[in-house]
Amino acid sequence: MTDTLPFFPPDLFEPDRGALLDILYEVGTDPEQKFILGRRTAELEQALRETTGAKHVIACGSGTGGLNLSVAALGIGPGDEVIVPAFCCQPVASSVANEGGTPIFADIDPWRMVIDPDEVERLITPRTKAIMPAHLFSIMADMPRLMEIGRRHDIPVIEDAAVAQGAVLDGTQAGRFGELGVLSFFQVKAFGTAGEGGMVLTDDDDLATTVRMLRNHGQDGVNRFLHHRIGQNSRFDEIIAGFQLHRLPTLAERLERRAQIADYYTKRFEPLREHGVLAPPPGRNGRCYYVYSLLVDRREDLRSYLTGQGIGTHIYYPVPLPLQPAFAAWAPEGVTWPHSEQASRRNLAIPIWPHLTDAQVEYIADTICEFFE
Numbered sequence: 001m002t003d004t005l006p007f008f009p010p011d012l013f014e015p016d017r018g019a020l021l022d023i024l025y026e027v028g029t030d031p032e033q034k035f036i037l038g039r040r041t042a043e044l045e046q047a048l049r050e051t052t053g054a055k056h057v058i059a060c061g062s063g064t065g066g067l068n069l070s071v072a073a074l075g076i077g078p079g080d081e082v083i084v085p086a087f088c089c090q091p092v093a094s095s096v097a098n099e100g101g102t103p104i105f106a107d108i109d110p111w112r113m114v115i116d117p118d119e120v121e122r123l124i125t126p127r128t129k130a131i132m133p134a135h136l137f138s139i140m141a142d143m144p145r146l147m148e149i150g151r152r153h154d155i156p157v158i159e160d161a162a163v164a165q166g167a168v169l170d171g172t173q174a175g176r177f178g179e180l181g182v183l184s185f186f187q188v189k190a191f192g193t194a195g196e197g198g199m200v201l202t203d204d205d206d207l208a209t210t211v212r213m214l215r216n217h218g219q220d221g222v223n224r225f226l227h228h229r230i231g232q233n234s235r236f237d238e239i240i241a242g243f244q245l246h247r248l249p250t251l252a253e254r255l256e257r258r259a260q261i262a263d264y265y266t267k268r269f270e271p272l273r274e275h276g277v278l279a280p281p282p283g284r285n286g287r288c289y290y291v292y293s294l295l296v297d298r299r300e301d302l303r304s305y306l307t308g309q310g311i312g313t314h315i316y317y318p319v320p321l322p323l324q325p326a327f328a329a330w331a332p333e334g335v336t337w338p339h340s341e342q343a344s345r346r347n348l349a350i351p352i353w354p355h356l357t358d359a360q361v362e363y364i365a366d367t368i369c370e371f372f373e
């Protein structure tokens with residue numbers, strides 16, 4: 001096998017290239033001349049209402065946009081605290097800070113790399129106004145426990161399901177646990193696209209109305225240039241909506257292929273435990289397959305070896321959020337996040353794209369096993 005397997009494959013959307021070009025032409029020449037929030041966006045929102053069962057699905061500019069809108073819709077502002085994972089994508093914290101709130105960083109489970117519910121419980125104060133767990137890589141956060149904590153303390157949960165569309169935990173879809181759930185369509189996500197996009201899911205009528213207004217400068221969608229609130233520009237692109245409608249019917253197939261690859265990897269890597277390699281837990285309940293991340297003691301050595309063998313890898317989050325310069329103001333002195341720091345040092349993501357052939361997947365697994373022989 002001499003193929004090069006880049007971590008970000010340039011042919012991810014190859015089968016849909018013709019459709020994308022057709023949609024581009026159709027939207028560009030549509031007499032309606034609506035490039036954002038048009039009928040294709042409304043159709044995609046309806047399609048996701050049907051597949052997720054959410055009462056309201058609101059399309060927005062990105063997953064980050066969805067988190068920003070959710071925090072703003074809950075009225076979070078100065079003096080309010082939101083508990084977020086210390087090891088995650090930065091918008092969980094910036095969405096809070098941008099509204100003037102205080103992100104409170106909770107450490108993670110050392111194996112699953114998602115927020116630790118015990119830490120969340122420990123960090124609750126009278127100022128806590130929301131809990132924001134995120135599903136990460138290939139594992140959903142422990143939503144049943146987090147929702148129970150939220151209910152007991154009367155604190156809403158913003159469920160960052162950016163990476164986990166289509167994942168199911170104990171019969172409930174990712175994005176459907178929290179008072180607000182957020183999905184992302186960023187390129188390599190489960191339902192990634194050739195650009196940006198996100199969705200906010202909620203069953204709450206008032207929150208839905210607010211999110212809908214906030215995404216388009218506080219307008220109500222009827223009266224143009226009447227601004228009820230100070231909102232944002234987090235609108236959905238019609239070309240992307242058309243493309244996602246085209247790709248939705250084949251999403252389940254792609255998710256299943258990712259799951260099969262993950263099952264195979266986990267079986268192959270289990271024996272590497274004695275070499276300081278930890279694969280994600282086996283099984284499909286509460287699993288998503290955005291990224292397949294191993295925890296590896298000799299990460300840099302393995303990474304160089306794989307690069308030499310033509311296999312691209314990626315390190316998600318080499319620095320935990322509270323240790324980033326941007327969030328230094330929210331990292332209390334003397335507090336540490338040992339599991340997050342360990343995950344930053346050890347995690348290594350390997351390719352799991354649905355269009356990988358069986359031979360390519362075997363090559364990746366063989367090469368990793370070979371390194372430890």
Ligand SMILES: Cc1ncc(COP(=O)(O)O)c(C=O)c1O
Pocket residue numbers: 062063064065088089091092134135136160162163184185186197198
């Ligand atoms: C856990 C998580 N939350 C939120 C986001 C933000 O999504 P977007 O890139 O669509 O803004 C990401 C993106 O990588 C993510 O991984």
